[in-house]
Amino acid sequence: MIAHTQAHTQAPTQAQPKTDTPSYxxxxxDIGGTNARFAIETAHGExxxxxVLPCAAYPSLEDALHSYLHDAASLAAGAHQLRHAGIAIANPIHGDQVRMTNHHWEFSISATRHQFGLERLDVVNDFTALALSLPHLQPHQYFQVGGHQALAGSAIGLLGAGTGLGVSGLIPAGERWLPLHSEGGHASFTPANAKEVAILEFAWREFPHVSAERLLSGPGLVLIYRALAELLQAAVAPLEAPDILQRGLQRECAICSEVLSTFCEMLGTMAANLAVTLGARAGIYIGGGIVPRLGDYLLQSGFRARFEDKGRFRDYLAAIPVYVITExxxxxxxxxxxxRQQSADR
Incomplete structure (x- = not known):
């Protein structure tokens, strides 16, 4: 859902590029649970x-915004002339008050608009914004992991692991794309083998409901690491997600490597479930902070084999391309x- 501070709301849509007059x-x-990314667009695509500011360094979104807007580079880009703004945030958007799921920030959209002297402030879920970017990405901004060509006129699926697990998609509607306001990362985790069942049982000891996000995320890497250590009866030092990722990629730690292998296979199941649920024959896109960092590791992992492991629907999945967003x-x-679209619709 997109929240507006003006008198009307409308469902977010995405058209093919057309002539419009947006305000620059x-x-x-783009506000995540770990980092807040800011930019000033001075012309189309500029x-x-x-x-990038660490969220933990600021008591509130307003403090982070104030710091960014008073930065020398921001002022040079026209921060003092801003009248319109858009915020994508890792959170469901319902009404004026926003309270983040994976961070302590909360704010009023209307009060923030007033505080910063904005005529218009649109707030949308971060994966809705990410979904809306997909028709505009160029081949150098992603790479393909198996499958064939995208089937025109079909839905597109999107997921991405970072501080949490975002899920969305695009549904074709004539010349436009309709983004899904999904919280699919909170769907129950689905194990695919005995090892994953054991990991699920380990997680159940701490969480009465184990969502996909509990395992397919930065904190999830830590949870898988702890579960595998117990399963393998190995004494290990406590590690955070960045260390697990680095040691696993460099093969400095056998359990860390097993964590990444397990993560990629679990992600394959999640991506395939999204593909068959949406009928996403135009492809599955993967973003977030973790998977793009895997690079060639994902290509060499069991991700694609697990993605296609759907019994009678193997051929259906084998045809669907998966793209990892590198932008x-x-x-x-x-x-x-x-x-731009909302400006054109006015």
């Missing part, structure tokens, strides 16, 4: 003063596209 400069912000700021591209 435009403030764009992002200036791109900056650093895709949600900002989606916010920009949303702003």
């Amino acid at each position: 400069p435009l403030l764009l912000a 992002l200036q003063a791109v900056k 650093a700021y895709p949600a900002l591209i989606g916010l920009s596209a949303l702003h």
Whole structure:
């Protein structure tokens, strides 16, 4: 859902590029549970003063915004002229008050608009913004992991692991794409073999409901690491997700490597479930902070084999391409596209 501070709301849509007159400069912000990414768009596709701020370093979104807007690069890009802004945030959007699921920030959309002197402030779920970017990504901004060509006129699926697990998609509607307002990361985790059942049972000791996000996320890497250590009866030092990722990729730690292997296979199941649920024959896109960092590891892992492991639907899945988004700021591209479309609709 997109929340507006103006008198009306409308379902977010994405059209093919068309002539419009959006207002520049435009403030764009992508707020995750760990980092907040800011930019000022000065013309179509021209992002200036791109900056990433750690959320933990600021008591509130307002404090982070104030810091960004008073940065020298932001001022040079026209921060003092801003009247319109778009925020993508890792959270469901229901009404004016926003309270983040994976971070302590909370704010009023209308109060934030007033505080920063904005005429218009649109707030949308981060994976809705990411979904809206997909028709605008170029081949150098992603790479393909198996499958054939995308089937025109079909749905597109999207998921991404970072601090949490985001899920969305695009449904074709004439010349437009309708983004899904999904919280699919909170669907129950589905194990596919005895090892994953054991990991699920380990997680159940701490969480009465084990969602896909509990395992397919940064905290999930830590949970899988702890579960495998117990399963293998190995004494291991406590590690955080970045260390597990680095040691696993460099094969410095056998259990860390097993964590990444297990993670990739679990992700394959999740991606396949999304594909068959949506009928996403135009492809599955994967974003977030973890998978793009895997690079060639994902290609060599069991991800694609698990993605296609759907019994009688193996051939159906084998045809569907999977794309890993490598663009650093895709949600900002989606916010920009949303702003252009809404400007054209006025």
